[in-house]
Amino acid sequence: MTEIPATPAPFPFDPATTALLVIDMQRDFLLPGGFGESLGNDVSLLRAVIDPLAGLIAAARASGVPVIHTREGHLPDLSDCPPAKLRRGDPTQRIGDPGAFGRILIRGEYGHDIVDELAPLEGEVVIDKPGKGAFYATELGAVLERLAITSLLVTGVTTEVCVHTTVREANDRGYECLVVADCVGSYFPEFQRVGLAMIAAQGGIFGWVADSADVVGALTTTTASPVTA
Numbered sequence: 302m303t304e305i306p307a308t309p310a311p312f313p314f315d316p317a318t319t320a321l322l323v324i325d326m327q328r329d330f331l332l333p334g335g336f337g338e339s340l341g342n343d344v345s346l347l348r349a350v351i352d353p354l355a356g357l358i359a360a361a362r363a364s365g366v367p368v369i370h371t372r373e374g375h376l377p378d379l380s381d382c383p384p385a386k387l388r389r390g391d392p393t394q395r396i397g398d399p400g401a402f403g404r405i406l407i408r409g410e411y412g413h414d415i416v417d418e419l420a421p422l423e424g425e426v427v428i429d430k431p432g433k434g435a436f437y438a439t440e441l442g443a444v445l446e447r448l449a450i451t452s453l454l455v456t457g458v459t460t461e462v463c464v465h466t467t468v469r470e471a472n473d474r475g476y477e478c479l480v481v482a483d484c485v486g487s488y489f490p491e492f493q494r495v496g497l498a499m500i501a502a503q504g505g506i507f508g509w510v511a512d513s514a515d516v517v518g519a520l521t522t523t524t525a526s527p528v529t530a
């Protein structure tokens with residue numbers, strides 16, 4: 302057990318019981334010309350996450366900490382997409398419509414998959430999720446239980462939507478969550494700032510916040526012996 306410098310206090314870190322969760326780093330959200338940009342968003346704010354996250358993923362892999370990826374998306378017939386989600390907002394394009402990179406947020410389409418820079422390695426868990434939270438209607442809880450994981454290093458996009466929803470779900474299930482500040486991203490700078498502040502407020506109501514340099518530092522000085530199932 303070691304500690305990672307974090308806000309509001311050092312994060313107790315045991316690589317044997319920790320996983321790195323990489324949320325929704327998908328082309329539909331991140332690529333110029335894609336769905337995210339079609340909603341009027343500046344995707345460069347999300348793309349800034351790619352480099353530090355690639356470094357963090359590499360450090361986790363080297364130290365034996367499991368890397369678990371998620372993808373938000375739906376079955377081609379949209380049977381797992383509630384009408385309320387489909388109707389939400391006023392986009393020029395909706396989930397399931399043809400987009401620049403295939404049908405938007407549909408499993409199996411090019412845009413639904415993870416950006417090349419962060420592609421999962423063979424054998425890494427990829428969770429397909431229909432909701433914002435990574436626990437809802439997925440096997441994530443069972444995977445974490447099988448790996449004996451009790452702490453999560455949380456990364457990905459977007460900070461105030463899928464990252465926050467997942468951290469809240471994880472809290473209610475008893476996981477310790479460290480959100481890595483420069484490895485989560487929002488289209489809205491104010492939401493990024495406030496989203497991170499909300500995690501660590503009130504003595505860490507949802508968890509801890511740290512920079513990737515400090516997390517990588519801890520990973521490179523420790524090694525996990527992952528549980529295999």
Ligand code: C5J
Pocket residue numbers: 324325373458459460462463464
């Ligand atoms: C959104 C996500 N923002 N992954 N999805 O719709 O945060």
